[in-house]
Amino acid sequence: MNRGRLKLSAPARAGLLFILPALVYIVLTQLLPVIYALYVSFTDYSPLNRGAPKWVGLQNYRAMIFSREFQNALWVTLRFSAAVIVLNVVISLALALLLEGASRVLRWLQVVLFLPIVTSVAAVSVVWLLLYDRDFGLLNQVLNVFGLSNVGWLNTVAWALPSLVIMRVWRGAGWNTVIYRAALQGIPREVIEAAKVDGASALQLFRQILLPLLRPITAYIVIVGFISTLQTFAEIYILTSGGPLGSTTTVGFLIYRQAFEYGQLGLACATSFVLFIVIFALSFGSFALARKGMT
Amino acid sequence: MRSVLRTALLIACIGATALAQQSLTVWYAGNFQDQMDLVNNELVPAFEAANPDVDVTVEFIPWGDLTAKLNTAFATGTVPDVFMHGQAATAGLVAADRLAPLDEYFAGFDVEDFGPTFEQGAVDGKHYLAPVYGSGNLLVYRTDLWEDVGLDPGSPPTTWEELLDAARKLTVRDASGQIKRTGLLIGSSGTAIQQPFSSLFWQAGGSWFSADGTEVTFDGPAAVKAIEFMQALFDPTSGVTRLGENPGASPVNPLVTGQAAMMFGSMEMVSGLRTTNPDVFELLAVAPPTRDVDQAAFYSFAGFFISQDSPHKDQAWQYISFALSPEWLEAFNSAAGSLPPRSSLADAEFLAASPALKAYSDNLQFAHGNPNVAVWVKARDITAAHLEAAVYGRETAEAAAKATQQEIEALLNP
Numbered sequence: 001m002n003r004g005r006l007k008l009s010a011p012a013r014a015g016l017l018f019i020l021p022a023l024v025y026i027v028l029t030q031l032l033p034v035i036y037a038l039y040v041s042f043t044d045y046s047p048l049n050r051g052a053p054k055w056v057g058l059q060n061y062r063a064m065i066f067s068r069e070f071q072n073a074l075w076v077t078l079r080f081s082a083a084v085i086v087l088n089v090v091i092s093l094a095l096a097l098l099l100e101g102a103s104r105v106l107r108w109l110q111v112v113l114f115l116p117i118v119t120s121v122a123a124v125s126v127v128w129l130l131l132y133d134r135d136f137g138l139l140n141q142v143l144n145v146f147g148l149s150n151v152g153w154l155n156t157v158a159w160a161l162p163s164l165v166i167m168r169v170w171r172g173a174g175w176n177t178v179i180y181r182a183a184l185q186g187i188p189r190e191v192i193e194a195a196k197v198d199g200a201s202a203l204q205l206f207r208q209i210l211l212p213l214l215r216p217i218t219a220y221i222v223i224v225g226f227i228s229t230l231q232t233f234a235e236i237y238i239l240t241s242g243g244p245l246g247s248t249t250t251v252g253f254l255i256y257r258q259a260f261e262y263g264q265l266g267l268a269c270a271t272s273f274v275l276f277i278v279i280f281a282l283s284f285g286s287f288a289l290a291r292k293g294m295t
Numbered sequence: 296m297r298s299v300l301r302t303a304l305l306i307a308c309i310g311a312t313a314l315a316q317q318s319l320t321v322w323y324a325g326n327f328q329d330q331m332d333l334v335n336n337e338l339v340p341a342f343e344a345a346n347p348d349v350d351v352t353v354e355f356i357p358w359g360d361l362t363a364k365l366n367t368a369f370a371t372g373t374v375p376d377v378f379m380h381g382q383a384a385t386a387g388l389v390a391a392d393r394l395a396p397l398d399e400y401f402a403g404f405d406v407e408d409f410g411p412t413f414e415q416g417a418v419d420g421k422h423y424l425a426p427v428y429g430s431g432n433l434l435v436y437r438t439d440l441w442e443d444v445g446l447d448p449g450s451p452p453t454t455w456e457e458l459l460d461a462a463r464k465l466t467v468r469d470a471s472g473q474i475k476r477t478g479l480l481i482g483s484s485g486t487a488i489q490q491p492f493s494s495l496f497w498q499a500g501g502s503w504f505s506a507d508g509t510e511v512t513f514d515g516p517a518a519v520k521a522i523e524f525m526q527a528l529f530d531p532t533s534g535v536t537r538l539g540e541n542p543g544a545s546p547v548n549p550l551v552t553g554q555a556a557m558m559f560g561s562m563e564m565v566s567g568l569r570t571t572n573p574d575v576f577e578l579l580a581v582a583p584p585t586r587d588v589d590q591a592a593f594y595s596f597a598g599f600f601i602s603q604d605s606p607h608k609d610q611a612w613q614y615i616s617f618a619l620s621p622e623w624l625e626a627f628n629s630a631a632g633s634l635p636p637r638s639s640l641a642d643a644e645f646l647a648a649s650p651a652l653k654a655y656s657d658n659l660q661f662a663h664g665n666p667n668v669a670v671w672v673k674a675r676d677i678t679a680a681h682l683e684a685a686v687y688g689r690e691t692a693e694a695a696a697k698a699t700q701q702e703i704e705a706l707l708n709p
Contacts, residue, residue: 047370048391130546134537135554149471155539157687243484244539245687246680260363262673 041269048263060270070271072246073254074278076161080250081229081282083165084172085222092173092221093214096180097206110181113174121171125238128167129154132239154240157247164235164248172228176221183217184210219290223283230279251275317610319351320375322364324597326355329630338627342617349610369393376605377614382415382424382596383665383672386508389418390669395601396421400612408621412596412636415664425615426636428628429596431655431662432490434458434479434582435560437550437575440465451582455495455524458585462528462535465556478535480555481528482542483686488525489679490593491559494584495521497591497663503678503703508668511707513678514700520587522685522692529686538687551575562655566632569649581654584661594662596636634659670706677702 008016041060043053064070099110116124131138132153140150153163187210195209233252236242242249242257251271259268323334339351354375356364361380368374369391380388388394398421406413409426416424438448444464452458462478469475481491496502501517504510528536542549542558549555551572569576584592599618601611617623621639628635629645634655640646641656665671678699685695 046391047366048387048393050392129544133546134539135552136547149469149473152537152539155537155541160539241485241541241544243541243683245484245683245689260366261676263362263366 037269038273040266041273043266045266046263047265053266056266060267061274064267064271064274069246069249069254070251070274073249073251076246076248077230077232077250077252077275078278080161080165080168080232080248081226083162084168084229085225087165087169088172088176088225089218089221091169092176093180093218095173095177096184099177099181100184110174110178113177115174116171117175121234122238124171125167125235128235129239132163155244157245160240160244160248164232164239167235167239168229168232172225179217179221180214183214187213215290219286222286222290226282226286227279230275230282251278316348316350317607319349319377319607319610319614321351321353321599321614322361322375322378323353323355324358324361324379324381325631326357327631330627331355333626333630338618338623342614345617346610346613349607349613351614372604374602374604376607376611377599377601379427379597379599381665382426382598383667385416385423385600386418386667386671387669388600389421389423393603394423395603395605395608396423397425397601397612398422400616404616404619408637408639410636410638410659411662415596415667416598416600418667423600424596424598425600425619426596426598427619427624428598428631428633429594429636430562430634431658432494432559432561432593433584433655433658434557435550435565435651436557436580436582437553437578438580439578440553440556448580451580452585453583454585455498455587459524459527459535462557463533466535472532474535474537476553477537477540477549477555478557479528480540480542480549480558481525481536482540483529483536483538484541484683485679486675487541487543488682488686489675492521492525492678492682493593493663493665494559494591495524495587497593498585498587498589500588503666503674504668508666509707511700511704513703514696518696518699519692522682522695525682525686526688526692548572548575550579562634562652563631565651565655569632569652576651579651581651583654583658590661591663592658592661593665594634594659595664596634598636668707670703673706674703677706 040053042055042057044056044059045053095113099106102109130136134140134150134152134155137153139153143149143151151159153159191209191213192205195205200208231252232250233256236248236250236253237256240248242253252275255268255271255275258264258271323330334353334355339353343349343351365374365378365380374393385394401422412426412429413422416422416426434451436448436451441448441461446461446464452461458479464478465476466474466478467476482488496517499517499520501513501515501521503513505512528534529538531538542555548564548568548571550558550560551568565576565579565581568579584590599615601608601615605611618627621637624635624637625640625643625645628640629643632645632652635641635643641659646653646656665675668674681690681695681699681702684690685692690698
């Protein structure tokens, strides 16, 4: 009469007991809030109002998808994300290759490159705010030395988003360089030596040998890049507050405004889930492309 | 046995005292150090000494975090008994049934001394706000730069035309035509553009809403005229300020660096310069608002509200009435250099000592506050977005006024 009862061995029961605290933690602090947020996304809910969230079905999703604010924010986010990821991959791969053949002294550069990622985003953003200052910023002082006029880095529609991209690439390049360096060191020397013996040029070696072998790690960098850049908020909040003319209003910043400035938690949750779908689709697409290339 | 009984009696006495004491939580908005020191080290101890049955716990919430913290407190049922907020938040909080009306308490209070600021926190005839401090958005200018270009610092502009003329004289451009010194610095987005616009809009006779707050009355000649004037200020060739400015984000005040000759500034900004740059502070003057069909300026007041859910409303009022006494209000406003809401404090010592600060008190008679409607924050941001589009040349003044009207109407009547 043991039908329906799962019999666990003593080690399995012990294992379950060991993972129970972590499981409870994950369910309570991560899974349940996500499920609740999904429910709230179908409701009209402001914490200011008394009573439970009011069910409105797909109204928040419809309102959001057809709003110009959201469409603009999504477009800005995608442009920002694509620019950061492409530049990050190119620059960090180039740096990794440079450091590969560098002297031991130059390899200390790796530590310097790594520093931005371990520094607080808020602190780094304030430093860049000063660097980008239209009148007194270091970047414009340098331009002045070459006889060029001041640029409104964060003050003009043309430059605000590229300025954020530059800062974000600077922050992420060191981390990705370290990852590429590890991947390069994992490539068997004999493969490279064999290609050289066969007369492959440096360019051929890079295109035919290194790039294909680095494809899995590039896919990892792209996927993690999408997950991270599509949620960008802090640097936007500090450097541009989404302006000028909404040219740096990302979806993450829009969610903040909906939730904390206007108290529209239902709409903010709906926007968050659409952002989640975008992140999932892009990450999954990148992964599928990388797998296809590998096979 | 006797010692056991004595100890039990002592514990019972201590317990009874603790039970008799009411705990009161008060949230102050802002985290200005001198104000925090005053409240923590002087005001609260003085109140507790005068009211031994009340135990006050004070928290200071930075303005930027206030809405998020309050929303969390409302959602979790942990709202403080007393909290501070801006006057424009009143209608939204009342609509959500979060505030206790204070009229019963005000009945025995010298409300006349608070003048128009008292009415800023009224909704449907009931009063909810006990004003604590305020500020205005007035024209602040560097007298030395005025003299340099041959202007008389003693005769500030009284009309829009005079204001634009003075700003043009003070504007300095380089050989390529780029502005090196703004004649009149104005931010081009958010509240940095909306607040100066508000003053101009009211001066032109405009208003966002009907008196009862049920109708949007934004679009009209006043809005178009004020937006066109803003466009003239930002004009790339003949204008006096640059696009993309955000004076609040500047690491050093542009009046200090000489990057701006004039700007619309708050009393806190001027007071801050008194502390950080006393030499520049001495060179500053503050002008009365200009006049079009009316003379008006944006002023805002923050004050105490009592939570509708507070079980200690009487104790909450005890604290508020104590903190609103002329002595404590003067001390509190003197600490931050802000504007006391009581007319009897118009000549307070810290104001009388500085003509620049006194100007904010003298011009309180022209004060206009943000409309007290539940949708104000969103309506404000809609206005700012269309103003920004207008000064960037993306929308005409007429189109901006019309779009603002339509979007706020949609907000008011979803």
